[in-house]
Amino acid sequence: xxxxSVKRQRRxxxxxxxxxxxxxxxxxxxxxxxxxxxxxxxxxxxxxxxxEKHLELAQAKNATPDDKKNKSNEIVLNVGWEPKNKTAxxxxxxxxxxxxxxxxxxxxxxxxQNPKSYVLIRADKDVEYSxxxxxxxxxxxxxxxxxxxxxxxxxxxxxxxADAPEGTPQQ
Numbered sequence: 001x002x003x004x005s006v007k008r009q010r011r012x013x014x015x016x017x018x019x020x021x022x023x024x025x026x027x028x029x030x031x032x033x034x035x036x037x038x039x040x041x042x043x044x045x046x047x048x049x050x051x052e053k054h055l056e057l058a059q060a061k062n063a064t065p066d067d068k069k070n071k072s073n074e075i076v077l078n079v080g081w082e083p084k085n086k087t088a089x090x091x092x093x094x095x096x097x098x099x100x101x102x103x104x105x106x107x108x109x110x111x112x113q114n115p116k117s118y119v120l121i122r123a124d125k126d127v128e129y130s131x132x133x134x135x136x137x138x139x140x141x142x143x144x145x146x147x148x149x150x151x152x153x154x155x156x157x158x159x160x161x162a163d164a165p166e167g168t169p170q171q
Contacts, residue, residue: 055080058125060151073116075107075144077135079123088131100134108142118146 002010055078080089090097097103111117119139123132139147 055122055124057122057150057152060153063151063153066148073114073118075110075117075119077119077121079121079127079131079135081124081126088127100138104138104142107139107144111142111144118148119144120148120150122150
């Protein structure tokens with residue numbers, strides 16, 4: 001036969017169960033919301049680090065978006081143009097490189113980590129072709145075979161002036 005203390009504990013449990021609806025727990029909900037907030041903040045900042053806003057992309061009237069590519073495999077290379085010195089500025093993940101060849105070590109390690117990686121070149125419209133060629137050669141030398149370009153679609157045609165309104169940025 002159960003002792004009197006065990007009986008009291010059972011009665012207390014029955015009273016607790018009969019008290020009605022359980023209270024809404026706020027603390028666990030706040031924890032979940034903070035984790036979600038941190039997750040989305042980290043994703044957003046990573047994506048913003050890849051693309052430089054000051055670049056004026058080239059226009060291409062016949063460009064088509066390539067939505068089939070997996071963005072997690074994307075390596076973004078920005079090629080800016082400095083008109084004073086007439087030199088190209090190579091950046092990747094906010095790190096500046098003096099030449100396209102200087103990026104080869106980083107590109108090689110990235111392709112080793114993820115062999116499905118491809119390169120997205122975001123070049124300023126004033127960058128000379130030789131600089132773009134250097135970037136493509138650097139990619140080829142480390143084994144990256146897929147290179148895409150970011151352009152603005154709906155750009156100037158033969159009938160429109162070069163300063164026609166720009167369309168939407170596309171890759």
